[in-house]
Amino acid sequence: MSVTKEQPNVESQAIAAKKAAKTLSLLSTEEKNEALHILADTLEKNTEVILEANEVDLQAGREKGYDTAYMDRLALSKERIFDFADGLRQVAKLEDPTGNILSNWTLDNGLLVEKVTVPLGVIGMIYEARPNVTVDATGLALKSGNAIVLKGGSSALSSNKAIVQVMHEALKETKIPQEAVQFIASTDREATQQLFTMKEHIDVLIPRGGGSLINAVVNNATVPVLETGVGNCHLYIDVEADVEKALNILVNAKTDRPAVCNALETAIIHEGWLEKNRDVLVKTLQEYGISVHGDETALSYIPNSVLANEEDWANEYLSLDLAVKTVSNVEEAIDHIEAYGTKHSEAIVTENKATAKTFMSLVDASALYHNASTRFTDGGALGFGAEIGISTQKLHARGPMGLPALTTVKFMMSGNGQTR
Template structure:
């Protein structure tokens, strides 16, 4: 098979990133922090240029009839760009994760052993219609001493190119080389897939987006993958749930930003609680424009509901649609989550501590909540600064991935001529 020009360019970009990564790894914390502030200031100053380019993507989206949730993820505003910048400044305040001595000891022969944290090297980031990822991922990569190769979705091409151009201009005034941030502007599928197999240049791949994108990367990559997951998130309302807490949490988790991965998709409700509190629930759902896809029991208590099918239990709606499953006890709720959950974020509302403990112990997910909204599964909300993704796997990193997830370790041995 012949090699296209785009594929050649991708390899050249990866090689440049690898060389730049060595330089970034040698920078001091102060130099990296200064660079992040320069990036933040420049993004704010150039906001109108970024918005003009973003409008090109939005117009394409309108012409192609993209769904509202997708357009929300794609859309930028001056306020969102300010949030990007503030996220970079917050990352600058966080502790540098590299160069930390995790442990050290001396062997009987006098050999000193140190286990220290170091950057991963070059991070390949593959994502869809979220221009904010371009900034968030870059900030985290640079602060943790890494270089990054970005491959955003074609639907955000103009937005991402503009953001990277602005960041490159800013990096010209810092100690970080421009080559540490690479953006693959090609829409060639084969060029994109080339990232999957460049083990000699890319140290880790992080896919962030829908299920099909993540599956494609996980199933085809020979480069190690830090797997992020789709968010089919559940809220179990127990028979001993406080009504006000349950409704407030449901509304926040479902409606605050329906198109994000930590939004609620399925409410599992104890039948007795539903029977007692159906009127308040109905009023709440109506006030917030939530459409229910419920089982037969739910349909008896919630008028204007749609009968749910098997697809609804697994669906990540990313909208104001909500699946409602009724159960007789917490064990049935746990079983439902086990069958349909994506190991992202799961919540229980109950005043019974034993029930909460059972739920938190048996449900397999990266983030679990008792009497709180799933919307807190976010690097910024949990104090990590911007996040590079939410890992639903169990090796290396799990949950919102902040700076520590972008490091690995080295063993450093110092001796005085010891041999074995």
């Protein structure tokens, strides 16, 4: 089934994926790993083809006036292509999450009970600008024995079509059927809505992108959803924070890649620390071009800052803008995070272990850091290989979702004629 077809039949693609999932579930770990290596090699060999397609999307983005953060997420380079190809090789090195016996026991009547990990089946992936998600999600799905139906955003349509076509060519050399990777090329909303409601063919939907996309999936889908979240991430600098640690973490979390979901958006600073370390903080902010939206206390210490409003506290800037909230204790910091956080990633810098414990115990988020940057909330950084998203919900999976999050369990019983 060609990914270049303009008006694809989404249901037929889902049915084909479901059939391919059955074949995929029977493959050995070695066969799946070999396929991932072939995919990686083929993507690298076709770098120029993918970059040409990406330039079409970038040019369209320039004409539409996409902002810098959006263009950064959309852009590919030889380095980025080699990075996501290498991500496939890293996934191949990871332990196969399927076929593991989590527990087993024998009943009094001799019946053996085993709880075994198995693939989810067919994953529907709905995402926005990042073409790398096409590769990351496919690699994780195939390694965990799942077929995948991809629905990328229209802004990356040319890039995604090229990537999937390259992967389809690569799959011809493997035991994995091409139909295990489906790409919905239509930009029609009806195609997306159709994907939302095919419970008989799709086992789970994973949305990855901005708040409006995620909310649309969560609110409209009848297929079970593994909800990923936007990243309004906070860093609390306590009165007992080491100055060098605090500034290094702030700079890394805010400036390393401002357009990603684990980047820092709000710094919560203890008034005592701010008063003592005003000069070095201001110098650092200016050096890295960080623009401050602060409360009245922050404005009195930080020149050229602007007064924050309610929207600033909730904003995922995805830029070098930073909201700064001042507090007098850790409890006020926790209250602010509870009011405006998105349960993604939150950090504290302090040398006081009791304060750190209070923060780590009471803040409700999928990832928490003591004296470290929020930028580590990433499947690759935490050793999962590529990630399929970061879950901010509490059921089934939470935090960076690697291979284990793409499995479920079966109870398998073996007997010798037992009846009840």
